Amino acid sequence: MSSTPSSVTVPGPAVPAQALKEQSRLRLGATWALIKPYWKSEDRKAGLGLLVLVVALNLGIVYINVLLNEWNRVFYNAIEQRDFVSFKALLLRFSWIAACFIVLAIFRQYYQLMLQMRWRTWMTGTFLKRWLGHQAYYRIEQTHSTDNPDQRLADDLRQFTDGALTLSMGLLNSVVTLVSFIGILWVVSGPISFMLGGVDVTIPGYMVWFAIAYAVVGSLIAHFVGRPLIGLSFQQEQYEANFRFMLVRLRENSEPVALYRGEPTEEASLRARFERIRANWNQLMRYTRRLTFVNSGYGQFAIIFPLLVAAPRYFSGKLTLGGLMQINSAFGQVQGALSWFVDSYATLVGWKAAANRLIDFQEAMRVAEREDLAPGGAGDIEVAPSANPADRHIAISDLALALPVRADLDVDEEGVDPQAQPAQLPLVAPFSLTIGPGERWLVNGPSGCGKSVLFRALAGIWPYGAGRITTPQARVLFLPQRSYLPIGTLADALSYPDAGTAHSRDALARVLEQARLGALVRHLDVFDNWSLRLSPGEQQRLAFARALLQKPDFLFLDEATSALDEETEAAMYRLMVETLPDATIVSIAHRSTVAAFHDRRLRYVRAADGQAGDGGVSYRVVQDA
Structure with a gap:
């Protein structure tokens, strides 16, 4: 990741x-x-x-x-x-x-x-x-x-x-x-x-x-x-x-x-x-x-x-x-x-x-707000919804990714300089991509090349870089490698970000069974810190159960099966494909087990000398059909 x-x-x-x-x-x-x-x-x-x-x-x-x-x-x-x-x-x-x-x-x-x-x-x-x-x-x-x-x-x-x-x-x-x-x-x-x-x-x-x-x-x-x-x-x-x-x-x-x-x-x-x-x-x-x-x-x-x-x-x-x-x-x-x-x-x-x-x-919060609201502030990545309600594509145009390198804020006599901007380290050369409905993309490349940064940019939480991302009016869900489980009942952890009462108990029990977590059904009302009680593999399967509840149109998985054995990993992907047949799935993964469930590939390769461009980037993105 x-x-x-x-x-x-x-x-x-x-x-x-x-x-x-x-x-x-x-x-x-x-x-x-x-x-x-x-x-x-x-x-x-x-x-x-x-x-x-x-x-x-x-x-x-x-x-x-x-x-x-x-x-x-x-x-x-x-x-x-x-x-x-x-x-x-x-x-x-x-x-x-x-x-x-x-x-x-x-x-x-x-x-x-x-x-x-x-x-x-x-x-x-x-x-x-x-x-x-x-x-x-x-x-x-x-x-x-x-x-x-x-x-x-x-x-x-x-x-x-x-x-x-x-x-x-x-x-x-x-x-x-x-x-x-x-x-x-x-x-x-x-x-x-x-x-x-x-x-x-x-x-x-x-x-x-x-x-x-x-x-x-x-x-x-x-x-x-x-x-x-x-x-x-x-x-x-x-x-x-x-x-x-x-x-x-x-x-x-x-x-x-x-x-x-x-x-x-x-x-x-x-x-x-x-x-x-x-x-x-x-x-x-x-x-x-x-x-x-x-x-x-x-x-x-x-x-x-x-x-x-x-x-x-x-x-x-x-x-x-x-x-x-x-x-x-x-x-x-x-x-x-x-x-x-x-x-x-x-x-x-x-x-x-x-x-x-x-x-x-x-x-610091004021600077963060400005980064989110003002194009050209911390970066030039613009994330905007599609003007066409019927459009079901994610369109990426000339997207360049960078990393922030600022350690702290520049201050003037009254606090933070309102014009201060974080310095950026170029990471990925500009590229364009269209992700259509029902497509399944596999993203891989060397560690630290910016794969997760791409997902963050698609989620609209990464302003560092440049380019434009147009998103459809659809349900989108991101599953990170380490899923977040709030302290509360297991029903709350499973339903997050919804409340535990947002879904029926039968629905919660059903998705737990599908994710091979049937033994946890009797604990749905137990209050605990589930991130400490469940193993990494159980936490990742719980995240898949959460996806079954949310039924997203676009599902992004950032090494979301890294803690699973290959057989369970294949079972989870098969469950997604069969249960959400129309959903677009984009995965960051390395195993061949995962590759079998995708028909398109996005590869990060190191920028060779002379190919990095004026920005001094470290990686380029290559699309394979």
Whole structure:
């Protein structure tokens, strides 16, 4: 079977500093473009309603904090004055304030989680539609334009929506808190006067300016220290996903690994991939340690900073104990609001890394869509239906086949260059061919010559090359060498891509009997991973049973009997010919057993020197009657 280079993503060498810098970019415009669509979608009314409710609850919590700030002043004044009656009343007042705070906090968290899931549900549906639409999932794998799309759909989307809401609500809370408390701090702190160069200087609301200066310096230091964490978090997600993929791959191929006694090799491979995780984690630890040092020092000093600054006024008798505690509380609220960036930096780093991975994934899907929709994009292979409904021929005109050689995407400052095109390696010289109804073609040639690539081009999923393919309005079915069996009941696996209920149980049982799989009839309702439970030969016979259900007008078999013995292989082809006498059959195969069921031949031969043409192709196609 001809094939293109493997599309499995494995960790490469350590990411260079330039790549780490690239992955650490903020890409604010692209991030906003990722956020905006949901709030304009069909679900925007419900989303905006929940958002307004969460915002209102946040505002309620800020108001509770304002009440607590005032309560601080009165409470500590009562303690200073030893007013036991007021002390008891204030404790009762604190109880209902605290109860309101708890209720608001619980409902805010509940509705924020509800909004997060609605947003994630919409984004997951949108990304899945784009990933599966235009067969982007297939094209991305061919060009290696992005790694581990499963991890981006499952983990990065969750982290993105969770982080976006958490950070935005935190920022809103900080802004409202700042607006609510900056006036209080300005009034209660009062002015400070001092001599500077013989001049009497007075600063009104001096605690506000101290809070602003403290937060600005802390934010700048935190960003300087922590920015590399964005790129390192990006890489950590990639390495974790690669390691998880290799574990799943080992589980799915447990039998051949066991037969080869390949455990030492697999262990070495897994350890090498985990070593990437460990090495990157060490860098994350170093930068996280620095950021934690900054955040912890910043937060701890902020506890005593307002007391140190306000203490002179208290000890001079210009402030009461309640006033001092109110200043301390108000300063903490203002400084905390201004320190949103510092306090949220670790969360912001993880969220931005997830956003950058989603941006790359989205751009890769955009390129794949363009390849599918735009003639002359990735290639010039045009697949179009015949204008004549009565036409039952597949017409191939000047078809040249090529392979993509691009390893990744070219990026500009906002992501993927929308004009970037994958480079192509010419493979097969242009040829023309007409496949008529009821004809049976055998395609053979050296391994790697492009036989399977031809089938992919006929299926409309291979854009690399040039030429035109006109297809009839008929039922077409492709059976690859390794058939796909979804996890589910055996009926689902047999009926794919239809649901297991699309065909009667009698029909399913009949085709299993015809494909020499009668022993499986009693397992039609058993849920299992049938690609692991059935042998390769059983899987190929199940694919023939699937063809009997589908009853295609054109049947393409890509070494679909390679795991069968010659007698069973002949029986399967005889079954197709007798059961589907009017179907056109095109097979890639090498055995003489298969040749006996075909009357036409398409051969791939190596292009001799001087015959390759200007394109530098490796093979030519020869038709034999």
